[in-house]
Amino acid sequence: MTCPACGSADLVELADLGTIPVFCGVHWASRAEALASPLGRMVLGYCPSCAYVRNLAFDPTALVYDTTMDTNLHHSPAFQAFSADLVKHLVDRYPLAGATVLDIGCGQGEFLRELCHVAGCRGYGYDAMYAGPTGPDGSGAIFHSGHPLLDDTTPRFDFVTSRHWFEHLDDPYGFLVRLRELAADRPVYGYLEVPDACYDLATAGWEVIYPHVSYFDAYSLCRVVERAGWRVEATGALFAGMFRFIEISVNAAGPPKTTRRPTEADRDRQLAAIGGFAGRHHAERDRWRQTVARLAGEGAQPVLWGAGSRGVQFLHLADPDGLLAAVVDVNARKWGRFLPVTGHEVAPPERVAELGSSAVVITNPAYRTEIAAALETMGVAAELLVA
Numbered sequence: 001m002t003c004p005a006c007g008s009a010d011l012v013e014l015a016d017l018g019t020i021p022v023f024c025g026v027h028w029a030s031r032a033e034a035l036a037s038p039l040g041r042m043v044l045g046y047c048p049s050c051a052y053v054r055n056l057a058f059d060p061t062a063l064v065y066d067t068t069m070d071t072n073l074h075h076s077p078a079f080q081a082f083s084a085d086l087v088k089h090l091v092d093r094y095p096l097a098g099a100t101v102l103d104i105g106c107g108q109g110e111f112l113r114e115l116c117h118v119a120g121c122r123g124y125g126y127d128a129m130y131a132g133p134t135g136p137d138g139s140g141a142i143f144h145s146g147h148p149l150l151d152d153t154t155p156r157f158d159f160v161t162s163r164h165w166f167e168h169l170d171d172p173y174g175f176l177v178r179l180r181e182l183a184a185d186r187p188v189y190g191y192l193e194v195p196d197a198c199y200d201l202a203t204a205g206w207e208v209i210y211p212h213v214s215y216f217d218a219y220s221l222c223r224v225v226e227r228a229g230w231r232v233e234a235t236g237a238l239f240a241g242m243f244r245f246i247e248i249s250v251n252a253a254g255p256p257k258t259t260r261r262p263t264e265a266d267r268d269r270q271l272a273a274i275g276g277f278a279g280r281h282h283a284e285r286d287r288w289r290q291t292v293a294r295l296a297g298e299g300a301q302p303v304l305w306g307a308g309s310r311g312v313q314f315l316h317l318a319d320p321d322g323l324l325a326a327v328v329d330v331n332a333r334k335w336g337r338f339l340p341v342t343g344h345e346v347a348p349p350e351r352v353a354e355l356g357s358s359a360v361v362i363t364n365p366a367y368r369t370e371i372a373a374a375l376e377t378m379g380v381a382a383e384l385l386v387a
Contacts, residue, residue, distance in 0.1 A: 001045075004173045005052035005216070005224040011045035013056065015278035018042065021316055022062050022210045024309035025069035025129070027337035027346060037340035038062065040210045044277070051270040052220035053197060058213050060170045065128040067145065071164075071309065074110045075331040078370040082239050083111055091119045093247075093257065094159060094189050100124070102148070102157035105165025108132060109143055112161075116140035124148075124155045127165075150178045157182075160190040167194045167212045176228030180250060187251045189233070194221070196237050196244035202273040204284035206310040206317075206363045206387065217270040218262035221246050233257040240366035288318035288387055292361075296323040301357040303327070303382075305371050307334050307346045310363040314387055315342045324361075326351045353378040361385045 003009050019039035028034035041057035073079040090096065096119035103112040106125030109132060116123045116139045123141040126148040136142045148154055160179055169175050179190070197215035200207045208215070216224070222232050225248050233247035234257045247257065295302040304311055304319075307329035315327065320342065327344045329335070334346040352360060352375065360382045362371055368386060375382055 003047035003052050005220045006050040007227060009047050009049035011047055011054060014044040014046045014274060016043050020210055021312055021340040023340050024209050024211055024312045025071040026340060027334045031338045031343040034338035034340055034343040046274050050220040050223045051217050051267045053215035055213055063211060067129060067131040069129045070333055072108050078367055087114050087118050090191060096121045096159060099158035100155060102160045104148055104162045106130060112141045113139040154182055158188060163193040166192050167214045170213055172214055173224055173228055180229040183250050185251060190248040193243055193245045196242060198270060199241050201277045205281045206313045209309045209313050216244060219267040222262055242366050285317045292319050292323050295359045300359040301325040301355040302359040302361060303352050303357045304361045306362055307339060312339055314363050315339060315344055325355050328352060349374055353380050357382050359383050359385060361387055363387045
């Protein structure tokens with residue numbers, strides 16, 4: 001297929017990762033249901049012109065987003081602090097007082113509520129995974145459980161946000177084009193946030209998951225934004241390098257907020273990382289299978305901390321035989337439920353202390369300080385291993 005980011009080259013197959021869990025965000029009521037959760041094919045292709053990466057085998061009919069999914073990150077104090085800092089940054093940077101914000105992929109609404117509260121704006125949040133009360137609430141936000149139609153019924157907006165949704169779209173370019181059309185001749189600003197492909201494709205790739213159709217680095221993200229008719233205001237990495245953001249505008253007065261732009265040298269570094277991804281991914285998969293088996297054999301009672309999408313992928317690839325003693329998470333909605341394909345049950349963090357574990361594995365280094373502090377509070381002297 002032609003690259004949907006830059007539109008100037010055909011995608012080249014990069015790596016066949018086999019089959020992986022389709023529903024990374026669903027936590028099943030029984031182990032039998034979890035074990036029967038479907039698998040989907042992951043065949044990565046990349047663009048030699050802009051370094052965009054995509055799952056060439058993605059089937060949009062395989063995924064259904066609804067309220068049974070829970071990908072909420074706000075249970076983590078570290079993520080809460082990050083989100084609050086982001087709200088302050090946007091309020092200080094853009095004219096949001098009295099504005100209307102369109103939040104596409106709003107999750108459970110925490111970010112939009114805080115943005116409306118701090119900025120004094122009105123917001124419309126859309127997400128098929130939104131499980132709270134629909135309609136207006138006291139924050140100034142109005143929530144819809146479903147995807148926006150992006151037609152004449154879409155509220156007239158001054159600012160558009162989309163955090164960790166853009167990478168899920170089968171047609172990210174078309175999405176941006178439609179938003180540009182709806183902005184018409186009004187000054188409109190926006191903020192997009194995605195997993196940073198610079199990190200994911202330079203490491204084992206635990207975040208290379210089925211729901212993520214696209215993988216953007218700085219260069220490819222700027223290309224797709226500009227190709228769709230938006231101006232890049234700023235871009236950069238956040239949250240210990242795990243996330244990539246881009247601030248955008250149309251019909252805005254004055255120069256862009258920053259002059260730092262990704263260059264072809266940035267693209268070439270990403271292409272080098274892409275070229276080594278397949279070998280690195282399979283080597284890390286094998287290494288962690290051996291590590292988990294060794295820790296279990298030594299009686300370390302190894303535990304995985306984090307039952308999100310990265311954890312689900314890690315379990316499928318690195319612990320297919322269920323050798324880990326437990327999987328824990330701070331999100332109480334996941335406790336007592338079972339993870340897709342592998343059937344691991346999710347327990348509260350206190351399970352680590354009950355087991356007397358001497359090894360705790362995490363798949364996201366951004367949470368290392370938070371998890372280390374929690375272990376210390378519980379009196380657990382465990383080695384913290386970052387996969």
